[in-house]
Amino acid sequence: MDSAAPVDPSSTVNSAELSTIPNGGTEPDTLRGRFSSLIANAMENNPYFAAGGGLMILGTGLAVARSGIIKASSLIYRQMIVDLEIQSKDKSYAWFLQWMSKHPHRISKHLSVRTNYVQHDNGSVTTKFALVPGPGNHWIRYKGAFIRITRERSAKMIDLTNGSPFEIVTLTTLYRDRFLFDEILNEAKNIALKSAEGKTVIYTSFGPEWRKFGQPKAKRLLPSVILDKGIKEDILSDVHDFMRNGKWYSDRGIPYRRGYLLYGPPGSGKTSFIQALAGELDYNICILNLSEGNLTDDRLNHLMNNMPERSILLLEDIDAAFNHRTQSGETGFKSSVTFSGLLNALDGVTSSEETITFMTTNHPEKLDPAIMRPGRIDYKVFVGNATPYQVEKMFIKFYPGEEALCKKFVQATANLNVQISTAQLQGLFVMNKDRPKDALEMIDTLRHSSHVI
């Protein structure tokens, strides 16, 4: 205790004098002796003072203990509990949600719905609902371990890749079960890849980003697209050749890219062929339609330089760019891709992987010769209306074994003396499923639906 504090200020005892007094002096005559006995007296005889002192000690003790417990428990927490955080921008995020929605031991009634639509070639739309765990806490049991799953949504941040709120899923479990995280993520990935197996993912642009267009589509098989003799095989062998020669390009410092142009009338199977080719190569496909008004030079450039891996780029209707020499354009369109914008984007792709670009147009005469330079378009092929070869192949594809009728049908189409697209043929055959005779009888309708070019 500080000896100076309770001393009468009038007293003139100095510290030197005090230090000569033996410690805890008992003589009541000295200043310290008097003071000590006063305190002892108070402690013994005054219950309030005694209790206060006791409380003070107890309080201090508790506070120390409390902070100790907090420290210890956070230490135990850190030792025994492990967290895994998955952010919505991470690929495994969607995989994990999908995995969890299928997990059988889920103790949660809080779900949210995720809707996907797929627009088919014929314009019809299929809608699929998936029930995924909603925001909040969920508990699951996985291989005997309890795992807490917290899905949190940020109200302020938006994920630019898909326009949805930024989210985080946190998995918490005991330290000893931490290896389960790895197993869960692998399981989730395998389920997701299985569902994409045999399928082609189609990406379209959404703002500055690529976004999956609906669910992965069943692969279109190459034999289902019937082009004139040799066209498919030639393109396929060229693509294979290109893909085998990465080292050749890098050794010579040439950008590893190849551009293909398919030109010809509508409904001749250009888009269908490119989709089937992507399926054959096990690639995904990124589609940009240059005739869409909301695509600018900057966005085109950005998109082409930020493609998802293993994708073919498909630029549809590239003639649209040739209507607009400059961004402001004589035609008055304010935002659309310009001729120079397209060339720059084609030249500027700086991917370490190979870049395969397919371009389509119905109007090759509108294209500026500058686009035919190697590195922009290296391979160009005409995909035209149905030739007798294609008519025959398509007929047999729809009506296997009907060789005799097929001959008549091929002759009848030739006699019509009009251009018929393969899409028109398909229309006629779909209308007469399993009725080849009716298809032959209705052949005149092709004349009306055809357009002479």
Ligand SMILES: Nc1ncnc2c1ncn2[C@@H]1O[C@H](COP(=O)(O)OP(=O)(O)OP(=O)(O)O)[C@@H](O)[C@H]1O
């Ligand atoms: N050669 C073909 N073989 C098989 N199916 C075809 C063929 N041509 C067209 N089709 C069918 O016709 C429809 C339209 O074909 P697609 O969209 O591929 O034509 P396109 O050449 O891309 O036309 P556009 O120039 O108008 O874009 C599809 O449903 C496709 O299955």
Ligand SMILES: [Mg+2]
């Ligand atoms: Mg097309």
